Amino acid sequence: MKVRLNKFIAECGITSRRKAENFILEGRVAVNGVTITQLSYLVDPDKDIVTLDGEKLKAEKKVYFLLNKPKGYITTTSDEKNRKKVTDLIKTNYKIFPVGRLDYDTTGVLILTNDGEFANFLTHPSNQIPREYNVLLNRDLEMKDKEKLLKGITLDKRKSKFEEINFIKKGNFKRISVVTVEGRNRFVKRMFEVLGYRVESLERIRFGPFTIKNLPEGYYRKLSYTEIQEVYKTYGK
Numbered sequence: 001m002k003v004r005l006n007k008f009i010a011e012c013g014i015t016s017r018r019k020a021e022n023f024i025l026e027g028r029v030a031v032n033g034v035t036i037t038q039l040s041y042l043v044d045p046d047k048d049i050v051t052l053d054g055e056k057l058k059a060e061k062k063v064y065f066l067l068n069k070p071k072g073y074i075t076t077t078s079d080e081k082n083r084k085k086v087t088d089l090i091k092t093n094y095k096i097f098p099v100g101r102l103d104y105d106t107t108g109v110l111i112l113t114n115d116g117e118f119a120n121f122l123t124h125p126s127n128q129i130p131r132e133y134n135v136l137l138n139r140d141l142e143m144k145d146k147e148k149l150l151k152g153i154t155l156d157k158r159k160s161k162f163e164e165i166n167f168i169k170k171g172n173f174k175r176i177s178v179v180t181v182e183g184r185n186r187f188v189k190r191m192f193e194v195l196g197y198r199v200e201s202l203e204r205i206r207f208g209p210f211t212i213k214n215l216p217e218g219y220y221r222k223l224s225y226t227e228i229q230e231v232y233k234t235y236g237k
Contacts, residue, residue: 002042004031008050012057013095013114016123020116023226027123028053062092062115068212069110075101090220099123100183108133108204109212111223118228126179127235130163132206133188138198140173140195141165145195149178153194156184160191177205208235 003011009020009029018064027035030051031043043050071074073084075098086098099111101120109131113119122129152161153236164179178188189199205212208231215221 002044004033004039005036005043008043008045008059008118009052010120011055011059011062013062013096013097013116014057016116016120018120030054030148034236040090045096048065050232060114062118063092063096064065064115064118064228065090065092065096065112065220066210066212066215066223067110067112067220068215068217069102070218071105071107074133075110085180086112087109089192089218101185102204103186103189103202106202106204107217108202109207109210110204111207111210114140114192114218115228118231121235125181125183125185126205128180129208129235130179130206131183131204133206134168134175134203135176135178135188135199136201137174137176137192138200141176141197145197148179148195149191153191154196155187155190161188162191163233167228 001016004021005024006017009019009023014020021039023029024037024039027037029036031041031048037051041145043060067086067089069086073086073089075086076095077085077087079085087096090096094114096112096114100123101109103108111122121127146165149162150165152159154160161180162180166177168175168177180187188202192199209213
């Protein structure tokens with residue numbers, strides 16, 4: 001059965017389907033020795049030999065991990081500064097990558113996988129998969145600013161908002177939880193910065209159905225195929 005070239009690359013666990021398209025357009029992908037730059041090109045995984053930068057690609061078993069990311073780790077698979085990476089925390093023979101990003105000092109839910117298709121599904125804006133964060137601010141959140149953040153403020157030249165804002169403890173207006181469907185870089189921190197607040201600490205406690213409940217910081221667990229299929233059923237259009 002033939003599949004689109006970018007889908008095949010994503011299924012090899014190299015990257016997401018969107019980034020695979022960039023590889024194709026950049027002329028880095030060849031099929032049976034011929035460079036292909038057509039995004040609609042179809043390949044037969046059982047017969048065709050697909051290479052990226054000269055290296056043969058092969059579809060592999062898909063694996064999924066849920067990590068409670070600790071501080072002091074970067075969400076990348078390589079680093080020229082030799083800093084600690086989230087992939088260092090997970091013991092696997094598969095080449096996995098983090099889905100989306102969490103800052104160096106941000107903790108909490110992080111999915112790692114070799115399934116580019118699933119990574120793309122989780123992060124694509126159209127699927128509006130919720131992320132929930134616990135936030136500690138440098139000062140009390142004023143009610144007028146809470147309303148602004150729920151109604152929408154301008155960030156990156158477009159209207160941006162939180163879906164929910166709740167105070168975690170009664171009488172404490174520095175510690176709050178926010179829910180957003182946004183995956184933009186440093187979104188939560190930058191939203192508060194626009195209104196003059198500084199985020200002292202940030203923890204993602206939920207991404208879609210996945211939470212860090214009963215998972216200590218720095219620990220991880222494997223996700224089952226049933227859990228992955230539930231994500232498609234719940235958030236698929």
